[in-house]
Amino acid sequence: MLDDFLIRALLAGIGIAMVAGPAGCFIVWRRLAYFGETIAHSALLGVAIAVLVNLHLVIGIFVTAVVVVLAMYYLERRDTLPTDTLLGLLSHGGLAVGLVLLSFFPDMRLDLQGLLFGDILAVSRLDLAVVWGGGAIALGMLWWIWRPLLAATVSPDLATVARLHPERALLVFGILLAAVIAAAIKIVGVLLIVALLIIPSATVRRFTSSPEQMAAGAAVAGVIAVAGGLLASATLDTPSGPSIVVTALAVFLVTRLGRPRREVNAR
Amino acid sequence: MGVRRGERWIVRHVDITVDRGQLIYLIGANGAGKSTCAKAILGLLDIDEGTIERMSSLEVGYVPQRLALNPTLPLTVRRLMTLTGRFPKDHIESALAAVGLDRLGDPPVTTLSGGEFQRLLLARALIHRPDLLVLDEPAQGVDTAGSGVVLDLIQGIRRDLRCGVLLISHDLHAATSTGDDVVVLVPHEHDEPPPARPDPPAHLSRREARKL
Ligand SMILES: Nc1ncnc2c1ncn2[C@@H]1O[C@H](COP(=O)(O)OP(=O)(O)O)[C@@H](O)[C@H]1O
Ligand SMILES: [Mg+2]
Numbered sequence: 115m116l117d118d119f120l121i122r123a124l125l126a127g128i129g130i131a132m133v134a135g136p137a138g139c140f141i142v143w144r145r146l147a148y149f150g151e152t153i154a155h156s157a158l159l160g161v162a163i164a165v166l167v168n169l170h171l172v173i174g175i176f177v178t179a180v181v182v183v184l185a186m187y188y189l190e191r192r193d194t195l196p197t198d199t200l201l202g203l204l205s206h207g208g209l210a211v212g213l214v215l216l217s218f219f220p221d222m223r224l225d226l227q228g229l230l231f232g233d234i235l236a237v238s239r240l241d242l243a244v245v246w247g248g249g250a251i252a253l254g255m256l257w258w259i260w261r262p263l264l265a266a267t268v269s270p271d272l273a274t275v276a277r278l279h280p281e282r283a284l285l286v287f288g289i290l291l292a293a294v295i296a297a298a299i300k301i302v303g304v305l306l307i308v309a310l311l312i313i314p315s316a317t318v319r320r321f322t323s324s325p326e327q328m329a330a331g332a333a334v335a336g337v338i339a340v341a342g343g344l345l346a347s348a349t350l351d352t353p354s355g356p357s358i359v360v361t362a363l364a365v366f367l368v369t370r371l372g373r374p375r376r377e378v379n380a381r
Numbered sequence: 382m383g384v385r386r387g388e389r390w391i392v393r394h395v396d397i398t399v400d401r402g403q404l405i406y407l408i409g410a411n412g413a414g415k416s417t418c419a420k421a422i423l424g425l426l427d428i429d430e431g432t433i434e435r436m437s438s439l440e441v442g443y444v445p446q447r448l449a450l451n452p453t454l455p456l457t458v459r460r461l462m463t464l465t466g467r468f469p470k471d472h473i474e475s476a477l478a479a480v481g482l483d484r485l486g487d488p489p490v491t492t493l494s495g496g497e498f499q500r501l502l503l504a505r506a507l508i509h510r511p512d513l514l515v516l517d518e519p520a521q522g523v524d525t526a527g528s529g530v531v532l533d534l535i536q537g538i539r540r541d542l543r544c545g546v547l548l549i550s551h552d553l554h555a556a557t558s559t560g561d562d563v564v565v566l567v568p569h570e571h572d573e574p575p576p577a578r579p580d581p582p583a584h585l586s587r588r589e590a591r592k593l
Contacts, residue, residue: 143454265465267454271425275443276465276509316453323455323489 120348122237123301127344127358129242129249130298131310131336136256136329137294138311138336140287142319143267148198149186150308152205153295156182157304158212160296161229165219172244172296179292182208187285209304232303232355234347245297252293259283264325301340303355313362314339317369339365382431384417391417393430397564399513399545404536406556407549409566415549416446418566419515422547439513442506444499446517446549450490457487461505468508476508477501479541480534496523500534507538514538514546528552532559 141150157175164174182204189200216224228236237245256263259282265273266280273280298307318331342365343358350357383393392414399405409415420426422433423443450456462473477483480500493501499519506514516535520528532555539546550556556563 143451145451261465261467268450268456268461268464269445269448271420271423271445272443272448272465274425275423275441278465319453319455323457324460325455328455 119235119237120344122239122242123234123344123354124341126237126242126245126297127301127340128337129245130294130301131314131340132333133249133252133256133294134298134310135314135331135333135336137252137287137291138313139315139325139329139332140263140267141291141308141311142315143325146291147308147312148201148205150291150295150311152186152201152208153179153182153292154299154304154307155205156208156212157295157299158216158229159208160212161224162212162215162219165216165224170240170244172241172248172300175299176248176292176296178208179296180289183285183288183292187288227353228303229299230303230305230355231353232299232301232306232358234301234344234354236300241300248293248297252290255286255290259286263287301344301354302358303353306355306359309359309362310336310339313359313366317362317366321369335362335365382418382421382428382433384414384421384426385429392421392566395431395564395566397422397547398562399547401512401545402539402543403561404539404546404548404559406560406563407547407566408551408553408556408563410568413566413568415566416517419443419517419547419549423515436512440509440511442509442511442514442544444502444506444514444516444519446521448498448502452491456490458482458485458490458493458501459487461490461501462508464505466509472508476504479507479538480504496527496531499523499531503534503538507542510542511544514542514544515549516546517549518551519548520550520552528555 141147156178160175160178161171163169163178164171167174169177185204186200189195190197193200195203216226225233225236227233262273262278262280262283263286265276265278266283270280273283294311295307298310302310314335315328315332317335318328322328322331339362340358343361344354346352346361347354347357382395382397384391395414395418397405397407397418407415407418417426421428423441424433458477459473462468462476474483477485480503482497482500482504485497490498490501499521503516503519506516514535519535520531523531535546535548536559538544548560553563
């Protein structure tokens with residue numbers, strides 16, 4: 115059964131969406147969309163490095179992304195440049211250096227289109243193992259840092275006073291984000307991965323009344339988007355990343371059709 | 382204790398002691414450095430001069446001056462109570478009851494009024510059963526009658542938990558009549574001796590802190 119490329123892509127996509135949903139909630143709550151873009155763009159540099167030193171692509175992307183996360187944490191504390199300027203620097207710097215490096219390997223059968231927009235044929239058995247193994251570790255990590263991370267999101271000061279070490283939780287979350295993005299690149303692509311993080315959580319926000327509900331709902335919405343998008347991609351022969359994002363967007367819009375539900379005060 | 386940003390001292394020569402069961406006021410004009418003092422005492426920012434001594438294993442409750450919530454984060458009253466720790470249901474209920482929010486149901490916190498939200502933050506702080514409670518202008522944005530209610534609440538909590546309370550406020554009148562001690566932050570342009578102050582009321586010693 116795993117010989118079928120579509121089944122492999124579906125299984126990998128579902129695994130990714132189950133982590134991307136909860137992680138994406140924190141992107142929305144903490145307004146980290148641009149941070150996510152930066153990690154995603156650095157992935158091309160990661161691919162180039164993986165090719166250079168002959169690593170598995172996902173590992174190369176993950177290691178590069180972790181370096182970018184650490185650089186970001188360091189620069190934010192040291193440098194006086196505003197955060198979005200720093201992110202722009204790292205984001206487009208990483209993208210450009212990656213593209214230049216990759217152009218030195220014209221013989222490599224590297225599919226740039228696939229890297230940027232995702233490729234449904236790209237998921238190997240090894241990728242599947244990496245995605246599910248990494249996904250399980252990522253979910254475990256998120257479980258472990260959930261309370262400190264949520265407290266730090268509401269108020270770093272309250273988290274610190276309660277000795278929850280918010281800095282540590284934020285660093286772990288950055289690494290986790292690097293892992294999610296590295297795993298998702300093959301299917302969704304560098305340019306659209308942040309959409310898979312953000313749209314599912316934005317979709318379920320108004321149906322939920324606790325952070326945990328929203329995280330679970332976003333995982334479900336993400337799985338629907340990935341499954342629908344991959345099936346459409348296989349049937350219509352469209353690129354997989356855009357197909358997934360279009361599906362996610364369609365689900366988002368459908369849930370908006372009804373009359374906006376006001377938050378009810380229980381009194 | 383003093384805190385500096387660049388060349389400028391935000392607060393300097395501040396001397397505050399809070400003992401168990403005491404209510405200590407920290408008073409000063411806007412921008413005098415009250416919140417900065419509170420954060421230094423809580424270990425939220427590094428001090429550039431002096432020392433801070435804490436009882437070992439001190440449990441601290443903190444109610445910040447303001448807390449901006451991102452509306453995309455769904456939080457109800459009861460979920461907020463367990464933000465920084467797990468607590469049994471009856472602890473949550475009794476903490477909410479202590480601030481008069483127990484019969485509210487479990488609405489999203491974004492629907493609370495300013496005063497209700499302040500009381501919720503107070504309940505969230507006291508569920509940790511703190512030895513020291515640091516309150517940064519808890520009556521802010523509450524009318525005069527409401528601030529009396531807040532003060533009564535704080536007095537009740539201090540009695541029940543036998544905790545020390547550091548209360549940041551503008552209300553010099555309430556401070557001199559109910560505080561065990563009042564620390565006044567006075568802004569100063571130069572590092573000169575502070576100007577003479579009227580004598581403090583006989584029943585309390587007033588310490589002065591100067592800001593350069
Ligand atoms: N991180 C900071 N960097 C520079 N200046 C600051 C910082 N935090 C506070 N200040 C300045 O310190 C002064 C005291 O602020 P604050 O402690 O909030 O006063 P208060 O709470 O008494 O109104 C203000 O002038 C403020 O602008
Ligand atoms: Mg203040």
